[in-house]
Amino acid sequence: MAKIYVTTAIPYVNGDPHIGHALDFLNADVFARYHRLLGDEVRFQTGTDEHGNKIFQKAGSLNLDVQDYVDKNAAAFKDFIEKLNVKSTDFIRTTDEAHQRRCQAIWEKLAPHIYASKYDGWYCSGCEGYVTDKEYAENNGVCPDHQKPYEKLSEENYYFRIADFKDEIKNKIESGELTILPEFRKKEMLKLLADSPDVSISRPKSQLTWGIEVPTDKNQVMYVWIDALSNYITVLGYPEQEISEWWPAAAQFVGKDILRFHAIIWPAMLLGLGLPLPKVLCSHGFVLADGQKMSKTIGNVVNPVDVIEKHGVEAFRYFFLRHIDSFADSDFTWEKFENSYNNELANDLGNLVQRLATMAAKNGIKQIEFTPELDKEYCKKMDNFEFSNALDYAWEKVQAINKRIDDEKPWMLAKAGETEKLNACLTSLVENLLKANQLLEPFLPGTAEKITAVFKGSGEIVPPATPLFPKN
Numbered sequence: 001m002a003k004i005y006v007t008t009a010i011p012y013v014n015g016d017p018h019i020g021h022a023l024d025f026l027n028a029d030v031f032a033r034y035h036r037l038l039g040d041e042v043r044f045q046t047g048t049d050e051h052g053n054k055i056f057q058k059a060g061s062l063n064l065d066v067q068d069y070v071d072k073n074a075a076a077f078k079d080f081i082e083k084l085n086v087k088s089t090d091f092i093r094t095t096d097e098a099h100q101r102r103c104q105a106i107w108e109k110l111a112p113h114i115y116a117s118k119y120d121g122w123y124c125s126g127c128e129g130y131v132t133d134k135e136y137a138e139n140n141g142v143c144p145d146h147q148k149p150y151e152k153l154s155e156e157n158y159y160f161r162i163a164d165f166k167d168e169i170k171n172k173i174e175s176g177e178l179t180i181l182p183e184f185r186k187k188e189m190l191k192l193l194a195d196s197p198d199v200s201i202s203r204p205k206s207q208l209t210w211g212i213e214v215p216t217d218k219n220q221v222m223y224v225w226i227d228a229l230s231n232y233i234t235v236l237g238y239p240e241q242e243i244s245e246w247w248p249a250a251a252q253f254v255g256k257d258i259l260r261f262h263a264i265i266w267p268a269m270l271l272g273l274g275l276p277l278p279k280v281l282c283s284h285g286f287v288l289a290d291g292q293k294m295s296k297t298i299g300n301v302v303n304p305v306d307v308i309e310k311h312g313v314e315a316f317r318y319f320f321l322r323h324i325d326s327f328a329d330s331d332f333t334w335e336k337f338e339n340s341y342n343n344e345l346a347n348d349l350g351n352l353v354q355r356l357a358t359m360a361a362k363n364g365i366k367q368i369e370f371t372p373e374l375d376k377e378y379c380k381k382m383d384n385f386e387f388s389n390a391l392d393y394a395w396e397k398v399q400a401i402n403k404r405i406d407d408e409k410p411w412m413l414a415k416a417g418e419t420e421k422l423n424a425c426l427t428s429l430v431e432n433l434l435k436a437n438q439l440l441e442p443f444l445p446g447t448a449e450k451i452t453a454v455f456k457g458s459g460e461i462v463p464p465a466t467p468l469f470p471k472n
């Protein structure tokens with residue numbers, strides 16, 4: 001039995017959760033549940049990223065006190081994670097007092113790699129970021145996302161000397177000590193690492209007020225990444241507590257847009273602190289709506305709560321874990337969602353459970369005590385973080401049971417009075433269903449529990465009173 005620590009990116013709380021946010025949570029949950037199935041002990045961090053100008057300004061525009069605003073939104077994310085039936089153990093908020101204190105201690109420990117310098121550059125207040133001269137020229141001096149002219153800004157910043165760690169990070173990525181998934185992103189990250197400048201990690205208080213104060217300079221506030229990335233270890237108590245029981249993380253799940261911070265700044269921070277690097281950084285693609293990026297301006301943002309309310313959390317998990325590729329961008333459309341619900345969940349699985357339970361009950365087949373060995377082929381996919389492929393594989397098993405029923409026609413055996421053959425056939429079908437069900441468990445924990453309750457044990461088989469996935 002191993003101790004497994006798994007983490008998700010912590011979303012900004014400047015809006016409601018949307019379906020894209022679900023991917024980190026669901027992937028990490030599948031990983032965690034799979035490891036629990038293997039008998040491992042799992043610690044599972046998630047939480048919210050609550051500092052920065054965007055959040056500060058958003059609260060202001062709503063006439064809300066910023067702390068009240070982040071409290072409300074953090075609660076909405078927590079609720080969303082629970083609605084997804086994600087079984088996390090730790091929920092961290094970057095405004096937590098303990099996080100802020102520990103983050104300042106981390107800054108002090110990294111001090112040998114931090115220096116102050118003046119920065120002159122083109123800045124977009126909407127992006128809260130600088131652009132290079134090249135980007136400035138390409139965009140004709142106007143931010144394409146915010147339609148605002150860039151401002152010339154000159155300010156004192158602290159910098160983190162990435163250069164101190166480049167070689168070591170490169171070696172660790174190349175040797176596989178730090179695995180970056182998928183493989184094509186690893187190549188991308190190595191290139192970015194080679195070109196990476198030192199990073200600015202603070203802002204003067206005049207620019208940014210809503211953040212953690214730099215412990216060595218009352219006029220500066222930490223800017224985004226040191227504050228946010230530290231959460232993965234402050235939540236374990238670092239540096240006040242020993243964290244080697246859980247750290248390094250077995251896997252950290254992030255979206256493709258923030259992989260670069262996790263593959264460059266984060267390893268540099270860890271090396272600066274003398275800590276080992278996570279074993280795996282797994283990055284997923286984006287969920288698109290009808291082929292487009294979801295955005296409030298286009299008006300194509302899909303509210304996850306609508307999806308869950310319509311067909312339930314199991315259907316939500318199923319769609320996102322099977323039809324949204326584990327690594328590439330994928331499209332959400334209601335049509336695809338409804339088709340997968342009706343054809344796969346309701347027909348392939350729901351009907352199978354109903355049909356088999358009814359036949360078994362009618363023919364006196366009892367529940368069985370049966371804990372199958374985990375399928376090796378499935379484990380290989382899960383160990384490679386190919387979750388959507390692993391769920392495809394589990395589904396093949398479900399379909400194979402349906403095919404066997406159609407081919408072996410147990411009702412004909414019953415009609416012909418071939419009791420022995422009939423019993424053997426139904427028992428073997430129940431066994432196969434329990435095998436497939438075990439593979440489904442990390443993905444569809446609620447459904448797996450129901451299937452187990454029908455077929456596993458020492459009592460009678462009672463068909464579910466209502467279909468597992470009612471058609472509407």
Ligand code: MSP
Nearest residue numbers: 009010011012020021049228229254255285286287
């Ligand atoms: N706060 C940072 C993360 C800090 S981690 C130390 C952040 N927040 S975010 O709210 O913008 O994004 C949170 C996660 O959701 C990221 O992993 C991001 O990639 C993911 N997604 C946001 N929109 C998404 C889609 N449309 N599709 C898939 N994932 C997307 O970045």
